Amino acid sequence: MFRVGSAHAAVASCILITGASGELGGALARCYSRDGVRLSLWGRDLGRLAAIADACRALGAIVETRSLDIEDVAAAVAAAVEEDTAAPFDLVLLVSGLGDTRPTGEQVEPAELVARLGTVNFTAPAAMGAALAGRMASRRRGALVFIxxxxxxxxxPFAAAYSGTKAGLARFADALRLNVRPYGVSVTLVSPGFIDTEAGRQTHDGRAFAMAPDLVAKRIEQAVRRKQAHLILPWPFVLLRAFDRLLPAVLRDRLLLSLTPPG
Ligand SMILES: NC(=O)c1ccc[n+]([C@@H]2O[C@H](COP(=O)([O-])OP(=O)(O)OC[C@H]3O[C@@H](n4cnc5c(N)ncnc54)[C@H](OP(=O)(O)O)[C@@H]3O)[C@@H](O)[C@H]2O)c1
Incomplete structure (x- = not known):
């Protein structure tokens, strides 16, 4: 249930965060931590999950953790449904994700990597999101966030699987948003450019406009409160998207081909 009061305009009380052992997921966990909030934090790395859980408890949250590899999509959906049955989620943040770039010396990304990214970046969050959105729709309330x-x-050209899987997720989130809006459930798609995390630095070390994870978490919290459909950040990426759409295909292709893989 959403509570209104205190310093925070609207506070969700039961929250699932996947990828909570990561830097953006951890920042979101801390951002939502306060008295009366129950957090279910998922990841694979038990040590990092435990450290984030301690930090969130110190801020007043009640915290449970789950170590699970979401490449096992059926297990991830079953665990999400089991937790939602025990304590219905008000807010679900699907943060886990894998970056990639074509390995040096390879012409194309290896097939196994493409398949893995398909599962972690698209199939698992989409399947979990669908299962939980359906349950929220029948309760007539709730909010979902796809990163x-x-x-x-x-x-x-150097990250076809990453851009492709995130494009699929974006379209899925937008369609699901319209699907469940009549039932009082909101869906927010977050499309970050550069976030200053260890994983991010592997692909954009030293890039301008990289945002601190804590700042990104705050902006996401605001967007969820406003039931915003789409959050693109930092702002230059809003312009870049418009530029990509407006540029004639020949020029766009030439520009994209001129980009060099990071590293
Ligand atoms: N950093 C950026 O510049 C940037 C830009 C745009 C979008 N994003 C997106 O933002 C999200 C968070 O990124 P981040 O920079 O915070 O990366 P991160 O620190 O590497 O966090 C990634 C999280 O995903 C989890 N994860 C990965 N594979 C998993 C699997 N098979 N099963 C379960 N959990 C898995 C990781 O768990 P373990 O560590 O426990 O394995 C970790 O908690 C990702 O979806 C990413 O694509 C990041």
């Missing part, structure tokens, strides 16, 4: 990427809007 996509600004890469979804650009055909990056």
């Amino acid at each position: 996509g990427s600004a890469a979804a809007f650009h055909a990056l």
